[in-house]
Amino acid sequence: MTGRTKHSTVHFDKPFALRGLEEIQPAGDYDIDEDEEMIDGISWIAYRRVATYIHLPARSSNLLTSQVLAIDHAELEAALRQDQEQLA
Template sequence: MTMRTRRETVIFKHPARIKGIERQLPAGAYEVVTDEEMIEGLSFPSFRRIATMIMVPGAPPHHHSMEMLTISSIDLADAQHHDAVASNV
């Protein structure tokens, strides 16, 4: 099975809450990693998302460490939407 990993940077202009993460994340840039697998049997290459993770600063007292937390892509999109709406207020 063919797999691929995509990386992107997501920027929150305001402190953000993402469902599944028990603490508020400070405003800033976050690396998001998405793992996808190829859908077999099609006449063209197509991939489906199987995991989405975000790199966040460690919870206190481990501020200098990084954690990779699994999140829902829908919850990430919701947090981005809330951040964009807050920017327009």
């Protein structure tokens, strides 16, 4: 099975929390990786997401240590929506 990783950056204007993260994370830009695998048995190329990871700390942090943690993609999307709604 063929796989790929998509890289993106998300922005939070307010501190946020996700299950699996030990602490509330500060506002900022965060790198996100999404692992996808090719779906076999269909006549066109298609992928499905199999894992989502967040890089901690935020890009603007001056901490020397970093970590990559698996998170739930739907929960990330919900946290981003909630962050945007707080601005409105």
